[in-house]
Amino acid sequence: MSQITTAPPTTQTPEELDVVIVGAGYSGIHQLYHYRKKGYSVRVLEAESDLGGAWWWTRYPGARVDSEAPFYQLSIEEVWKDWVWTERFPCRDEVCEYYQHVERTLGVKQNIRFNSRVVSARFSDLLHQWIITTQDGFVIHSRFFVLAIGSASKSYTPPFADIANFKGICIHTASWPKELPVEGKRVAVIGTGASGVQVIQSIGPQVAHLTVFQRTPNYALAMQQRKLDKESQDKSKRLFPVMFRRCRQTPNGFSFDKYPKSLHATTPEERLLFFEDLWTAGGWRFVTNNYMDIFTDQEANDQAYAFWRSKVCERVHDPEMREKLAPTLPPYPFGSKRPSLEINYYDVFNQQNVDLVDLNKCEILKFTPSGIQTADGVDHVFDIIVLATGFHTFTGPYTALKVHAADGTDILEKWADGVYTNLGMTVHGFPNFFYMYGPQSAGSCNGPTCSEVQSDWIVGCISHALSNGFTRVEATREAEIEYRRLILELNERSLSKSSTEPTSFKGDLAQYGRLCREVAEDGYRGFVFSSQVGSRARL
Secondary structure: OOEEEEOOOOOOOOOEEEEEEEEEOOHHHHHHHHHHHHHOEEEEEOOOOOOHHHHOOOOOOEEEEOOOOOOOOOHHHHHOOOOOOOOOOOOOOHHHHHHHHHHHOOOHHHHOOOOOOOOOOOOEOOOOOEEEEEEEOEEEEEEEEEEEEOOOOOOOOOOOOOOHOOOOOOEHHHHHHOOOOOOOEEEEEEEEHHHHHHHHHHHHOOOEEEEEEEOOOOOOOOOOOOEOOOHHHHHHHHHHHHHHHHOOOOOOOOOOEEEOOOHHHHHHHHHHHHHHHHHOOOOOHHOOOOOOOOOOHHHHHHHHHHHHHHHHHHOOOOHHHHHHHHHOOOOOOOOOOOOOOOOOOOHHHHOOEEEEEEEOOOOOEEEOOOEEEEOOOEEEEEEEEEEEEOOOOOOOHHOOOEOOOOOEEEEEHHHHOOOOEEEEEEOOOOEEEEEEEOOOOOOOOHHHHHHHHHHHHHHHHHEEEEOOOOEEEEEEEHHHHHHHHHHHHHHHHHOOOOOOOOOOOOHHHHHHHHHHHHHHOOOOOEEEEEOOOOOOEEO
């Protein structure tokens, strides 16, 4: 089948398929690979013009992965056996080249229709199919409908009423153009999340002046970046199958796990040396490999924070700047928000041309033609304002992509009074519909591992239906209520307890994977399978 990149006339006869997947990132490609192996008719609809998912349009300076190689890749042997990473934490361009390697190896583009933004999908009770429509009028009928668009596909901009007053360049990190020179410019960065940290440390040494607007400090960890060589990677590949299996057995989706000892069972000397070893190892190790009670015991958590703070204070010279970046009293529990990985982030704040505005003490009052005026009356003049303000995570992508039940109910209407799902992948009232890395899914872990845990379960469920002649599968309301109860219980037990609607599964990935397997092994407990002729199987 040849790659389709343009729309046929709107009068075309709708394509009839077993499965339609939205999104050509890791999740979508993993799904596509397995459906093709099973011989199902399948197509991926991708809004952009090439592979890569979020990485395709993530072009801001310094963009790179925060999961280290070799964990940030598909576990498909045909792909990894001939691929070599050049850095421990690959940059955006290398990830995009990896996607082209996937294409050269698997030929996935023949089943992908690019430049096809899905705007609506409605389930037909008569046909037991989803009717899916793209922005250019292309229509597909599919038995099963899978969203693989992730949780960060819709950017978020705070409701600044007068942002249009600014006459310079105002850009969100999710919409960074291919060319935007920053050398010698006066730049503002609003936000210090993952993209903010990476932009700040990248452009800080280049710009004439940088002003960072921070509301919540980022507990950024030392990346400890380094180059990788082909020889050592080739030697390690004999253990890749074991490594990928092990990743599913850990809380975080990597092959390493929490240290099986309580912080309170250690001496101060043992503790300090252990913390230093984790810090030197770099990356996520200080979070993922730390003492087993770091995230359940407040005193243990406070000691981890104190060590992290000491590392920041060693690098930041000005006492006032130190307090802004690493407050004496932690503003939130250590590890309760996903920390970023940094290379020279804290060093940038030692530069004479860098300022940090604490938005808790001095709010943005208004945008002016020349920049931003803060509540203290200071007019900050900029050439470029960067909005590193993140995404409408989890439910946000559904505001543009309308997913409707047969009775016309929009999925956001269904969730208006609280999110109800089964396993963070299915929704009662929306038969034959699955989503990945969305509301109530496992959240803070290595993305590819989490995606493959969910992908395998969805492939298994759809295969069970097709091989047994079922044309419809739907989560029960009872199963949704039970799963929501678990989500709320996990939230209550967490140091990172949310005071609003919890959007993710706050257990660990291994626990989530076990729950999914148990449901499947119990004959897909909590789901109803049926066919168009009226026979039903309640499981």
